[in-house]
Amino acid sequence: MHPLNIQYHYIDQEDQMLLACSQLKTASVLYIDTEFHRESSYYPKLALVQVLGLGQCYLFDPLQLEDLQPLWDLIHQPSVVKVFHAARQDLECIFHYSHKIPYPIFDTQVAASLLGYGSQIGFSPLGQCLLDITLNKEESYSDWLMRPLTESQKNYAACDVLYLEPMYQQLILQLEKEDRVAWLHEEQDHLYHPDIFQVDSKQAFQRVKGFQKLKGQRLAVLRELALWREGLARDKNMPRRRAFSDEGLIQLSRSKLPTLEQMLRFRGISAGHIKKHSEVLREVIAKGLACEKSDWPAVLHYHTPSRGTVLRQELLLTLLKLRAYQENIAVELLANKKDLMAIAAWKSGEEMPDLPCLQGWRKKLVGHDMLTLLEGKTCLEIDMETTLPNIRKNA
Ligand SMILES: [Zn+2]
Numbered sequence: 001m002h003p004l005n006i007q008y009h010y011i012d013q014e015d016q017m018l019l020a021c022s023q024l025k026t027a028s029v030l031y032i033d034t035e036f037h038r039e040s041s042y043y044p045k046l047a048l049v050q051v052l053g054l055g056q057c058y059l060f061d062p063l064q065l066e067d068l069q070p071l072w073d074l075i076h077q078p079s080v081v082k083v084f085h086a087a088r089q090d091l092e093c094i095f096h097y098s099h100k101i102p103y104p105i106f107d108t109q110v111a112a113s114l115l116g117y118g119s120q121i122g123f124s125p126l127g128q129c130l131l132d133i134t135l136n137k138e139e140s141y142s143d144w145l146m147r148p149l150t151e152s153q154k155n156y157a158a159c160d161v162l163y164l165e166p167m168y169q170q171l172i173l174q175l176e177k178e179d180r181v182a183w184l185h186e187e188q189d190h191l192y193h194p195d196i197f198q199v200d201s202k203q204a205f206q207r208v209k210g211f212q213k214l215k216g217q218r219l220a221v222l223r224e225l226a227l228w229r230e231g232l233a234r235d236k237n238m239p240r241r242r243a244f245s246d247e248g249l250i251q252l253s254r255s256k257l258p259t260l261e262q263m264l265r266f267r268g269i270s271a272g273h274i275k276k277h278s279e280v281l282r283e284v285i286a287k288g289l290a291c292e293k294s295d296w297p298a299v300l301h302y303h304t305p306s307r308g309t310v311l312r313q314e315l316l317l318t319l320l321k322l323r324a325y326q327e328n329i330a331v332e333l334l335a336n337k338k339d340l341m342a343i344a345a346w347k348s349g350e351e352m353p354d355l356p357c358l359q360g361w362r363k364k365l366v367g368h369d370m371l372t373l374l375e376g377k378t379c380l381e382i383d384m385e386t387t388l389p390n391i392r393k394n395a
Helices: 014-024 069-075 087-098 108-113 123-131 151-162 164-178 181-192 201-207 216-236 246-254 260-264 271-289 307-327 337-344 360-374
Strands: 009-011 029-037 045-053 056-060 081-084 105-107 378-382 389-393
Touching: 009 014, 014 045, 014 056, 014 069, 029 069, 029 087, 029 151, 029 164, 045 069, 045 151, 056 151, 069 087, 081 087, 081 164, 087 105, 087 181, 105 108, 105 181, 108 123, 108 164, 108 181, 123 164, 151 164, 164 181, 181 360, 201 216, 216 246, 216 271, 246 271, 260 271, 307 337, 307 360, 307 378, 307 389, 337 360, 360 378
Parallel strands: 009 056, 029 081, 081 105
Antiparallel strands: 029 045, 045 056, 378 389
């Protein structure tokens, strides 16, 4: 495929936006990408929204347009399929700005993973595979909040949606041919739940570097401190670690209700931060210390698996690789090693753990075979005609 003729409309005025949105209203598919930064803030900062529809490419400039509502209304039409590549972060960004998650979507990265292109293929490698084009990646880390954007940045941004169209067209055909459209819906389903974009504040302590070294009451204190920091970072819209350091939180969790003087001696916390927050920090720590033992965060104990479990896991992995090969799909997509270990540790008669590989399309593809293999009802053998391993159901 030859490089496309890169043409776009740069939209930085209200009336242009209204016109563009009314023109795009009749499109049944929109190809969307966003550029945003989040290094210096808690929430993503939108820098550009690229939309392709009816053969026209538009670059919407959120730094110049005061109210993007007409654009969000367009995107949120339920009758329109929204195509993204690796949608999750784009969705998170759109959700933050418009308070709604686009529906329905088509994620080319997820579709590609169901068709043998690897589990998390990037936009450029997929362009290479499907369209035989080389996309330059020079601008991917450039400053998208700078104005004016350079010609090179705008071209790059436009390409992100221009090539999305032919990729989508190929992938949808392949999915239909392989009868995997329903799998795609299953895979994307979780992206429509706003919960996945909201931090579970009770679990925020698990983001603190070094939390594994604490347990019991100290972990209960860290949980309260991390919860407090989450709120602080959110209110100030700054990255968590800039709001308060991980090291500082760990230090505070280790000490029992320190005084201001003691806190000032801790490493990894600025004196300014301590002076500003010492009162509230003492309250937060006291709350953690008062936590009932039964409510302390549970620590996951890791048991060394038995030799039998390890061997069964190896056998399951072989089955998994064989099925992945037969079905032209990434092994990683079928099950991870942790889940395999859990299945390998399962004993007949016990309740089976609730794992993704034992549900939906995965169950049909591998889950069922894994269970019957463990029950001795299925075996692996070499097929003498193909000389490849084969799955055989015992009579
Ligand atoms: Zn992009």
